[in-house]
Amino acid sequence: MNALAANPWTEGWRTIAATTPRPRAILSVSAHWYLPGSRVTANARPPTIHDFGGFPRPLYEVEYPAPGSLELARRVQALLAPAPVVLDESWGLDHGTWSLLVHMVPDASVPVVQLSIDETAPAEEHVQLARRLRPLRDEGVLVLGSGNVVHNLHAYGWGRRAMEPYPWAVRFEARLRALVSAGDLDAIAAYEAAGEDAALSAPTPDHFLPLLYVLALREGDEPVSFPVEGFDGGSISMLAVRVG
Numbered sequence: 001m002n003a004l005a006a007n008p009w010t011e012g013w014r015t016i017a018a019t020t021p022r023p024r025a026i027l028s029v030s031a032h033w034y035l036p037g038s039r040v041t042a043n044a045r046p047p048t049i050h051d052f053g054g055f056p057r058p059l060y061e062v063e064y065p066a067p068g069s070l071e072l073a074r075r076v077q078a079l080l081a082p083a084p085v086v087l088d089e090s091w092g093l094d095h096g097t098w099s100l101l102v103h104m105v106p107d108a109s110v111p112v113v114q115l116s117i118d119e120t121a122p123a124e125e126h127v128q129l130a131r132r133l134r135p136l137r138d139e140g141v142l143v144l145g146s147g148n149v150v151h152n153l154h155a156y157g158w159g160r161r162a163m164e165p166y167p168w169a170v171r172f173e174a175r176l177r178a179l180v181s182a183g184d185l186d187a188i189a190a191y192e193a194a195g196e197d198a199a200l201s202a203p204t205p206d207h208f209l210p211l212l213y214v215l216a217l218r219e220g221d222e223p224v225s226f227p228v229e230g231f232d233g234g235s236i237s238m239l240a241v242r243v244g
Contacts, residue, residue: 001055003062008240010103012228016242017104024110024140025072027225029213030096031107031147033116034206038080038129039088041114042073047092064098067211069111072141076115079132088116096146096210119210123189130216137244143217145210149176150201150237163234172201173237180224180241184214201237212242218243 002010033039034052046068050060070087092099093112101112113145117126136143150169155164172194179188189212192198202208218224228240 001059003095003102009228009230009232012240013100013103015024016227016240020142023110024106025099025113026142026144027072027076027119027136028093028097028114028144028146029102029210030094030114031117031151032094032096032208033091033114033208034119034125035116035181036118036120037116038083038085038118039091039230039241040073040076040085041068041089041091041093042070042087043068043089043092044070046114047113048098049092049094051094055157056235061088062098062102064093064102064108066101066105066108066110066112069086069113072111072113075136075139076113076133079135080129080193083129087124089139091116097144100144100146110189117206119206123191123205123212124186126212127189127216130213133213134217134219137217143213145212145214147207147210148172148198148236149208149211149236149239149241150231151207152200152203152235154203155200156233157235158233165231165234165237168197168200169235169237172197173239177226177239180215180226183218183224185212185218188212188215214241214243 046066073087097114150173175194222244225242227242228238230238232238
């Protein structure tokens with residue numbers, strides 16, 4: 001519902017965009033394109049995908065008509081070689097991408113390409129893949145990772161009641177923030193070592209892995225910041241991590 005909202009989180013996303021040089025294109029790694037193998041969208045006009053159910057009708061009426069970029073899709077395919085990457089026209093922009101971009105680039109004027117997350121690959125392999133994408137930063141491409149470092153819908157406080165974040169969620173996020181600040185990407189990729197806190201905070205890898213695609217692009221001691229923070233429903237971290 002943040003796609004339709006005006007709140008501190010969405011204002012934070014707008015501020016990130018306003019303080020970032022306008023990109024030539026955006027490569028989005030969304031938690032919601034999680035399947036075996038690697039694919040990249042190659043549509044000239046990627047459709048807006050409403051990949052959810054049970055929400056108010058206005059959310060299904062959102063359209064985000066950003067153009068695609070076959071050029072960028074082929075560039076991603078080349079950078080990730082020899083890993084096989086399929087040029088895909090069956091997908092489009094899912095809500096992991098457009099729910100952010102409706103705030104960051106509201107006029108949908110920047111080309112957007114999505115890269116899938118290979119569910120068969122361990123976290124360490126995702127780090128290696130992501131590192132191959134570093135040249136994109138010098139080519140004017142913004143790499144956007146969309147997920148949540150804490151994402152447990154089973155524990156989420158549905159309804160309008162306010163909830164304090166669960167202690168395990170707070171501990172896991174605090175540990176993650178410390179590792180990000182220390183630049184310890186190996187320990188971040190090994191997040192399951194946090195035991196029960198990790199099992200509750202990231203019960204499936206899909207929402208955690210996009211973070212690796214952002215952090216793997218960091219060069220040397222480049223600054224990292226947390227421009228958006230807070231918890232929603234007690235069990236979803238809204239933390240944003242910005243490199244550069």
